[in-house]
Amino acid sequence: MAVRLIFIGGLGRSGTALLERLLGEVPGVAALGEVVHLWERGVAARELCGCGERFTSCPFWRRVGVRAFGGWSTGLADRVLTLRRRLDRTRHIPALAARGARAGLSGYTRAYTRVYEAAAEVAGAPVVVDSSRHASLAFCLRTSPVVDLSVVHVVRDPRAVAHSWRRRTDRMPDPGRASRRPWRTTAHWMVQNLAFELLARRGGTVIRVRYEDLVADPVAVLSALLVRLGLCREHEAEALAFLRPGAADLSVAHTCAGDPIRFRAGPLALGRDEAGCERLSRPHRWLVTALAWPLMVQYGYRIRDRRPPDGLPAGWLPAGVTPQECR
Template identity: 60%
Template sequence: MSDRSPAPGVIFLGGLGRSGTTLLERLLGESPGVTPLGEVVHLWARGVLAGEPCGCGAAFAECAFWRAVGARAFGGWTAELAERVLRLRQRVDRTRRIPSLRHADLPEYVAAYRRVYEAAAAVGGARLVIDSSKHASLAGCLAAGGVEVRVVHVVRDPRAVAHSWRRNVERPEDGRPMTRWGPVRTSLHWTAQNLALDLLGRRGVPVVRVRYEDLLADPRATLGALAAELGLDPAFPHVRGATAELGRAHTVSGNPMRFAVGRVALSRDDTWHHALPRSHRRLVTTLTLPLMSRYGYPMAPTEEAA
């Protein structure tokens, strides 16, 4: 590996998919001194091995940013490197290991991510990088491995999440349908990921929670509160009312909105109120009620009660 710069701070966005982490990353990523990276956990399979496009639109291997990051961190990206990290992930990066993150391969696994973060910060001229990998287990690995990580726990009403997971959505990378889950699987994963992120906070990892609904209700206020927690510039001039101006970002994986450029409407998606079958709604509510209530979600949202 080539010369290394001082280790940057890492903002890790955690939560279950379809909870708004990509949107939050794009909004925070416009701050000065910050480089958003997308879901780095998928860099190895989707970027290095599959060659899926970067958020800038270029194929991973053709993106000047990621070529520079790979060269600086590892002397270049190779299939052998990616396959090694993926094997380490299978052994180390598991949700069930969070209560006791000790494994002989943990230092090597974390070192790969540390090198990516350091190189990306150097190439992007940033002091902070954002990793929206979501998985609480990876955040735990990073913290246990000595990475300076601050976790933003992004939570969304589980019924909205369940509706999103059941929708038919094409991946812009290749046109294939995104993974779909039923209400039971979504409920179990929603509960497991949120509990795991809560556990990290109790174990001493810096964790701040933000609700998707609060972010969309008042973007400037929510982002300002996060800025105070994360040491970011509190101005956010790219956010004006219910819109934001987004530039191109070198995000390696994530929700399709990672490709959005220009003016983006910051509107809350509440289509689940009428589109999620009542049987699914009742099932998700029953399975997630303890945490749902803890996070401030009523059993019957006001829109329905009216």
């Protein structure tokens, strides 16, 4: 029997973890965190589950491990990580899109499907959410005959993403290692988003959500998303009872890896982050815009720099770019 999987994809710092926490509050949906990192950070490194317990001590994940594999082991983690390094790479996406299955891929995806199936049984939920983000893993999972895959592609203004990647984080176990230069962030933003566009063109179920829309009106965005995913009918407010004006009430989540928001429980403020782009320096904003403008136009983001420097006319744009206003 197929396992229903919602895979949240997109570049890190785009709101994927937030969307997963919100979806995890919907009845019948179990959020698992970034399962792609379960093997290294959970099984091998024994990092914390979202509930605050060590992964190997968490009752939820212990039961999942027993149901899926007879228990977790470092040998299992090593085998999956070896396959991941060989198969689950961004550079392999064109081959996966053209030919589908590759040697060893079925064994790699089987490890994930066993986790999803066991987690659904333990949680008593027919739908599981994996926020692993990586487009390459989504391409791998779509080859599995037992995964009913729906991809939610989360996008965010690349200038805000570039600013976020400039900041250091306190994610375990290596604080600050994720700091990245704007041009590199923009390259990754383009590659990941284009990969999900390719997945949609190849017949995958891909639903796009803009981070800015999600935080501005979470009820409207989540309602529309749940309807498109077939998880509720229109006007079923019970599914979103955890949302109230400007905030979401989060319960404890058993997420195996991901951003620090997975440890949050209780009220979480939601609101617009209109200054995200402005916090990036003007030269870096120009650089990011010049590199990313084709997809920015497609996704409805503003191209025009709101604060033109002295000596340049208001509304300066890179050559050939037509200004697009945000919704």
